[in-house]
Amino acid sequence: SAVISQKPSRDICQRGTSLTIQCQVDSQVTMMFWYRQQPGQSLTLIATANQGSEATYESGFVIDKFPISRPNLTFSTLTVSNMSPEDSSIYLCSVKGQKDGYTFGSGTRLTVV
Amino acid sequence: LAKTTQPISMDSYEGQEVNITCSHNNIATNDYITWYQQFPSQGPRFIIQGYKTKVTNEVASLFIPADRKSSTLSLPRVSLSDTAVYYCLVVRGTNAGKSTFGDGTTLTVKP
Numbered sequence: 001s002a003v004i005s006q007k008p009s010r011d012i013c014q015r016g017t018s019l020t021i022q023c024q025v026d027s028q029v030t031m032m033f034w035y036r037q038q039p040g041q042s043l044t045l046i047a048t049a050n051q052g053s054e055a056t057y058e059s060g061f062v063i064d065k066f067p068i069s070r071p072n073l074t075f076s077t078l079t080v081s082n083m084s085p086e087d088s089s090i091y092l093c094s095v096k097g098q099k100d101g102y103t104f105g106s107g108t109r110l111t112v113v
Numbered sequence: 114l115a116k117t118t119q120p121i122s123m124d125s126y127e128g129q130e131v132n133i134t135c136s137h138n139n140i141a142t143n144d145y146i147t148w149y150q151q152f153p154s155q156g157p158r159f160i161i162q163g164y165k166t167k168v169t170n171e172v173a174s175l176f177i178p179a180d181r182k183s184s185t186l187s188l189p190r191v192s193l194s195d196t197a198v199y200y201c202l203v204v205r206g207t208n209a210g211k212s213t214f215g216d217g218t219t220l221t222v223k224p
Contacts, residue, residue, distance in 0.1 A: 001159065035214075041216075042200070042214045042215065042216050042217050043157070043200075043214040044214075045212075045213065045214075090154075092156050094156075096204075097159075099162075100159050100162070101147040101149065101159035101162050101202070101204070102147070102149075102157070102159065102202070102204075102212070103159065104156030104157050104158070105156055106155060106156055107154070107155065107156050109154070
């Protein structure tokens, strides 16, 4: 299965600032997925990042707030913009394997103060 | 994509077999079922996947009845380290794209 390197693993940020999260995959993948997991809750899909096209956002998530880049088939970034305490969550990237389901990064624990 | 329903929590004791059932009534012909384990402060980890009948690997078994509207993850002889949240996830088989996580089942294994 793919190996995903996600960073930073955690950060504490001031409200109003932005944080960019990076995910590097050790193989080429068509789609990468970005999730948010709020404390004690399940994962919510933010968007699907395709190389060479704009990301597809789920209901409740907008590009201005969560801009995504996908410059090549092994890398993607998610930016959390103009942060507020409500954005405090774990953010995870994911890719789909052929025979072993989805592989997830280790997550970025974001705290906004 | 099929919405999944699981028990919110389950308790077990070390050495017991644990069965966690997931309901996915609206599963489509091309969909298959996957299960994940998540520990605190980690991303979910793939456990097993199947389309129908029974699948077994080194850590778990997955039972899927003929109508495929539910599935059961079976963990043999659980240990304390199996305490985690378990998610079932229905995946679209063709040009697999996004999938929607349900609420998961928190399994607590007691000594």
